[in-house]
Amino acid sequence: QTVVTQEPSFSVSPGGTVTLTCGLSSGSVSTSYYPSWYQQPPGQAPRTLIYTTNTRSSGVPDRFSGSILGNKAALTITGAQADDESDYYCVLYMGSGILVFGGGTKLTVL
C-alpha cells in the first residue's frame, strides 16, 4: 500500500520562508495526483489552502503557494507569521476516487 509522506515537524522564524513537502513511499508525485493542502490550527478544524497543485482557495493569502518540486508536491509559506503555527496536511488523489492524507507536518514558528 502506498504511503503519503510528510516531514513530521518543521520550524521557521517569523518572517522566514519554509517549504513543506508531500511525497510517496513508492514513486513520484505529479500534477496527476491533484495534490491539495490543508491547514489545521491547534484544536480547530482543517482549512483548505491549496488545491490542484497550486490553486489557492478563496481567501488564502498569496504567502501560501503550491508547486511540484522534484518528485514531491510542495507547500511554500513566505513571510511566516505566528498564526501560521499549525499542522499541515497534504492529500493526494490515487485514482478510482480514492484520496489519501499524508501524516501531517507540525509547523512551529519561533
Next chain:
Amino acid sequence: QVQLQESGPGLVKTSETLSLTCTVSGGSISSYYWSWIRQPPGQGLEWIGYMYYTGSTNYNPSLKSRVTMSVDTSKNQFSLKLNSVTAADTAVYFCARAQSPKRFDYWGQGALVTVSS
C-alpha cells in the same frame, strides 16, 4: 457562506453502530460531493469516503466493509454509519464538501465520538 455541522451521539458502545449527520446550511447539497474524514486523538487525518448528491459513493478500502453513507436532499443533510466499532474508531469526525472527488473546500467543526464498552 456555506456551513457544515456534524451531530450525533458522542458515545457509542463497542461492536455497535456509529451514526453521524452533517447538516449543510447556506447552500444546496445538490451538485457537490460530500465527505467524511476522521482524526483519532493526537493523530492525523484519515479519509473515510464520499458521496455524490445523487447517492453514488466511494469509500476508503480499509473501512469499506463497515461504512455506509447516505444523503437526504430534502433536509440538506448527509449521514455516516460505521458498524462494528471498536476503540480504534474513537476520533473527531469531520464532514466536508468537495467540488470534485479530488479535494475538499468547506469543513465542519468536527464531532468527537468515543467508543467504549
